[in-house]
Amino acid sequence: MPSNENVPSLSPDAFRDEAERFLRSIAGEFAGAAGGAGQDPPSDRIAAVEELGEGYDQQFKRARELQARLFDAGLAWPSGPSDLGGRGLSREHDQVLDDLLAELDLPSREVLFVGLRIVAPAVDAHGGPELRKRTLPALHRADLIGCQLFSEPGAGSDLAGVTTRAVRDGDDWILTGQKVWTSIAHLADVGEALVRTDPGTSRHGGLTMFLVDMHAPGVTVRPIRQMTGGVAFNEVFLDGVRVPDAHRIGAVGDGWRVAGTSLGSERNFMIGDDGPVSPYVLERLTAMVGRLDTAADPVLRQEIARAVAAIVAMRASADLPDGSWGHRLEPVSGSVLKMLMTRAVDGIAALAGEALGERAFTDRGERDTFAWSEFVLGAPALHIAGGTDEIQLNIIAQRGLGLPRPPKPATQPAAT
Ligand SMILES: Cc1cc2nc3c(=O)[nH]c(=O)nc-3n(C[C@H](O)[C@H](O)[C@H](O)COP(=O)(O)OP(=O)(O)OC[C@H]3O[C@@H](n4cnc5c(N)ncnc54)[C@H](O)[C@@H]3O)c2cc1C
Incomplete structure (x- = not known):
């Protein structure tokens, strides 16, 4: 329940x-x-x-x-x-x-957000009583750290193209395939894995969700270092990993719906108070600019106002009561909010980079200067994480505005 x-x-x-x-x-x-x-x-x-x-x-x-x-x-x-x-x-x-x-x-607690905001809501909404009892208290106490095993080298935006296979073997399933861009997999105890259980049926209908023990034999995690210097992502190889059927989240063939619960909750988190455009970030931004010798610069002041307006617009839109988006936009309001969020983050990152100049990228031990480099370098990732901008725009165009699907790109003739 x-x-x-x-x-x-x-x-x-x-x-x-x-x-x-x-x-x-x-x-x-x-x-x-x-x-x-x-x-x-x-x-x-x-x-x-x-x-x-x-x-x-x-x-x-x-x-x-x-x-x-x-x-x-x-x-x-x-x-x-x-x-x-x-x-x-x-x-x-x-x-x-x-x-x-x-x-x-x-x-x-951002480092815990995958377990708390992506994995736990899916187990809560779709897991059986035993799985819920065994995992939900542990996830919410952070005794179990969760990761999200959705993306693959050939399936990111086109998530229904997942090819990691799960084959039934008695009371277990055997999982084989590769996942990528898995945040905090190197710290995780369990992974919410979207896999293909029936290659013969429709792309969406052949998918099932499992909770995988990340310490099980056959799981290999390889960290990926990114330009910020941090290691948040990983490649995860699943080589004949045995998963009990009791660790299935939702019905066989219902993985797409379960993924929708996790992705919806992930987007809600991104626009919330714990996300990248929190009141805390706004406070730090205005404090930083206020202390700078450039604070009187009229262009900079306009940009601050623009960045603040973008944040306020996003937060006001997120707080609208149910139904106020209108019947056509209601199902896509998450995509609209995600676009508003990424634009607000871009505004803040550009402003911080411009206001601080070289101080944002050379550490002189001054408070509230170099610290912004992590924000500026991390901002582009938000155009991709949780569904790319292009995909959000396609969703708004097709499901919200009723526009036709974009034409498929023409197949290139084979090189001779
Ligand atoms: C910070 C961060 C954390 C992440 N954490 C996780 C995680 O924990 N677990 C996980 O499973 N994944 C995670 N991801 C991966 C993320 O979900 C994927 O990167 C994302 O879905 C895009 O997939 P892709 O990288 O394969 O790009 P592709 O799907 O290959 O897209 C490449 C480009 O083509 C564009 N494109 C693709 N299809 C279309 C189309 N139909 N119309 C127009 N443009 C299109 C895209 O917008 C993009 O610009 C994370 C990503 C980031 C940045």
Whole structure:
């Protein structure tokens, strides 16, 4: 049963008070982790996507510790059912908690987002009772770290082209194939794997979703280093990996629908308060520009206003009540919001690069300067992650506006 069918018994305001009291009581243990006052020198890290650069092991450890503290206090998953470690409250309570965590000086949990925001919602909505019981509390406590095994060398935008095979063998399935661009696979315990169980049926109908043990024999993870210097991605090879049928998420042949749950939740995360255009980023941007000697530059001031307007427009659009997008745009509002988000991030990255100039790329030990390099270099990735810009525009054009599908490219004649 999905976890949002509970009746809230605690008002969001009362919940906020309770959560705030608890978070403030533990803030000292994590002092300095997110840039506020504390015993350690406060970090000035600012990233568009989590890059897992230098010192990430410490960052990862702190995020896990925080998540465990939240879980043990009944604050990791407010909308989840109480028998799985939740509180039986509403999605609004989840939002209250996310807002609070963004405001306080606590470690970023972004490194956990794949398990919490991509894998867990799919298991919650489509997994059987046993799988839900075994994995949801562990994912929400960050005892289990999750990754998303969707993309393949020949299947990214065209995700229905997945060729990793799963063949039934008694109570198990045997998985063989290759995945790529798998964020945090090198840290993960479980992977949500979209695979082909029936090559004979339709491209979408032949897919099934499994939860794979990343420590099982036959799983090989190879990290990919990117231009930021971090190692967030991996190639994952599945060579005859045995997965119990009990670890299937949803029905055989229903993998496309399960993937839709994960992708929808991923896009919601990207436009939310924990995402790359959070109130925290906006605050850091205005503080940084305000301190610079170029703050009086009229062009720069206009650009700040433009970047802020883009963020405000995105956030206002995200907060629109159900139905206000109109019957044609409603199913594609996620794609519209993702486009608004990437444009807002581009505006911030361009502005930070321009305002800081060379200071953004040479570390002189000055606060709030070099720290922006991670944001500027990470921004282009958001045009690709969670579905590329071109694919979002195709979705808006076809499903939202009813325009015809683009013509297929002509086949090139074979070279002689
Ligand atoms: C930061 C980040 C994190 C990621 N994390 C994960 C992860 O954890 N797990 C995972 O499975 N994947 C992950 N990905 C992969 C991501 O989902 C894919 O990169 C994305 O879906 C695009 O697929 P592709 O790279 O194969 O590009 P392609 O699909 O090969 O696209 C190449 C170019 O062609 C364009 N194109 C393709 N088809 C069309 C079309 N029909 N019309 C117009 N243009 C088209 C695309 O827009 C793009 O510009 C991540 C990517 C990034 C950047």
